[in-house]
């Protein structure tokens with residue numbers, strides 16, 4: 001794990017949250033991206049070496065919609081930047097971590113991503129991110 005790539009924050013109203021974080025961070029978002037495969041719309045802010053990713057649900061069965069229904073708004077996941085996501089998945093499986101899927105998928109912000117189950121990391125949803133070439 002090279003660094004924290006982003007913190008994912010689940011929000012009910014993406015537009016309102018974007019204005020709030022623009023005021024909080026004193027800067028505008030650098031990117032908004034809809035990822036239908038995940039049922040999310042994302043808004044990214046750069047914060048030094050890492051980022052804030054605001055996540056709104058685009059459909060009822062989105063993981064974000066389910067999360068907010070159960071737990072309300074808040075920090076949803078922590079994403080780490082990795083050099084080689086395939087090697088990292090293999091290493092983590094060897095360490096006994098539970099992967100939600102063994103195969104990376106295309107995420108937002110031009111990344112290949114994979115998730116560990118939160119039960120493997122003491123209740124924190126962990127995302128692995130590798131810059132897609």
Ligand SMILES: CC[C@H](C(=O)O)C(=O)SCCNC(=O)CCNC(=O)[C@H](O)C(C)(C)COP(=O)(O)OP(=O)(O)OC[C@H]1O[C@@H](n2cnc3c(N)ncnc32)[C@H](O)[C@@H]1OP(=O)(O)O
Nearest residue numbers: 008035038040063076077100107108113115118123124125
């Ligand atoms: C566009 C990509 C973007 C990017 O950065 O590129 C993203 O970050 S997309 C983010 C949204 N996508 C995902 O989160 C995909 C991975 N998540 C999942 O596969 C599910 O959400 C999963 C498996 C974590 C939970 O789904 P499930 O259907 O099992 O929901 P439950 O409510 O039954 O949860 C089971 C258990 O886990 C706890 N839980 C759920 N979500 C989280 C979370 N975000 N952080 C911590 N814990 C979580 C939940 O409370 C249940 O625990 P229990 O003790 O039984 O209550």
Ligand SMILES: [Co+2]
Nearest residue numbers: 008053079127
């Ligand atoms: Co993310």
